[in-house]
């Protein structure tokens with residue numbers, strides 16, 4: 001009994017100690033977060049709000065009417081090494097666009113690229129583009145009146161797909177004059193995809209790839225094919241080996257979480273001449289997908305992608321403008337993802353020897369194509 005009582009007392013004391021430690025830790029974390037984040041975060045929020053206000057003025061409408069889709073490289077661009085992540089919250093608060101509703105989209109960008117925002121109104125098809133000179137954006141992010149900063153580039157144009165297809169020559173002329181800086185293709189393709197209720201998986205790949213193109217579309221189709229036909233279970237291993245790389249790689253790595261850092265992705269860069277000389281069916285191969293059930297050998301499937309079938313479907317219509325030609329193909333892919341899976345060709349299947357890893361094929365000095373051919 002005595003022992004029990006002492007044990008209870010000890011437990012109480014220990015329990016109190018644990019709570020005290022937890023409380024101290026939480027207080028420290030909270031105060032650290034409050035001390036470390038707010039100034040720069042708050043400035044970035046204000047910058048996002050200021051951009052939203054400028055765009056609302058240019059569009060001539062309240063955000064409640066605009067049905068806005070915001071596209072930006074905020075969160076990636078870092079003028080003067082300052083984070084722009086808070087701009088996203090500023091835009092969300094001001095416009096109502098959100099990540100969850102797929103109306104606030106961030107396109108991957110290198111840290112040293114100029115910060116830009118695009119505000120597209122689904123209601124009118126008009127899109128405002130704001131781009132900031134990096135030195136000025138850096139000052140705003142460091143607290144020099146972020147509310148009053150004006151974009152160095154402030155443009156507005158109608159960019160809804162049907163309008164652009166009907167006014168291709170005008171759009172070409174606007175592009176020549178520098179419409180939307182270096183980001184016209186990115187903004188036009190992404191905004192139109194989101195405006196047509198593009199599914200979130202496709203938008204995920206688009207955001208990593210930083211634009212929507214037929215190439216990344218083919219990667220989304222290939223990833224869907226892998227999901228529906230090749231992956232046997234959630235705990236199965238997956239390794240992607242691309243032998244003919246193009247924009248599809250960013251969809252495959254993103255949607256299958258098969259990344260080189262996790263040793264589940266590899267790529268070779270052969271020339272067209274080298275590929276043509278490969279023994280059939282490897283001369284038509286684009287990626288090899290390896291899957292593994294626990295305890296089993298790795299299973300390989302060589303896949304090809306027949307773009308000619310896709311082109312036969314969406315036609316050879318040309319707008320005399322590469323942005324619009326690609327947008328036209330993108331929208332076909334978006335509306336026909338299920339049918340597009342028919343363009344994936346399983347060319348060959350094989351098992352690796354027990355204990356052999358797909359990455360073993362990629363060791364320096366290994367004859368990759370010769371080995372794949374013999375398997």
Ligand SMILES: [Zn+2]
Nearest residue numbers: 213215216247
């Ligand atoms: Zn691309």
